[in-house]
Amino acid sequence: MADTAYFAFQYPGHSEFVFKLTNGKRIAHARRIVSGEETRRVNVKGVIVKARVDYNPAWDFHLDPASISFFQREIEVCDSHPSYVGEHLDVVGDGFLPGSIWCPWRATVVREVG
Numbered sequence: 001m002a003d004t005a006y007f008a009f010q011y012p013g014h015s016e017f018v019f020k021l022t023n024g025k026r027i028a029h030a031r032r033i034v035s036g037e038e039t040r041r042v043n044v045k046g047v048i049v050k051a052r053v054d055y056n057p058a059w060d061f062h063l064d065p066a067s068i069s070f071f072q073r074e075i076e077v078c079d080s081h082p083s084y085v086g087e088h089l090d091v092v093g094d095g096f097l098p099g100s101i102w103c104p105w106r107a108t109v110v111r112e113v114g
Helices: 024-035 082-087
Strands: 005-010 017-021 043-049 069-071 096-098 108-113
Touching (some): 005 024, 024 108
Antiparallel strands (some): 005 017
16 A cells, blocks of 8 residues: 555535655545445544645645644544635634644545545
């Protein structure tokens, strides 16, 4: 299995958000989400890095690949849509999205980018 893979999630009404995975088990999990085999832990959670990356050019931030996990339910404090995160990037990690942890509840992994 490859050591690196890219996936996109879609938050209703927003551009796709591309994230990078570098863990074989997480890559396999994401592929099961895309195929429809995984139906429970389908939401993405990770730590925001305030920097643009070439694989996610629509956004001024990305998720730290080592921090990404998948969840079924998560606490409200880490939920937000991508545009709101982008508009308030200067306060991410302070009063907004403590610890820079982001878990967009309504985002759906839609495809592997390749």
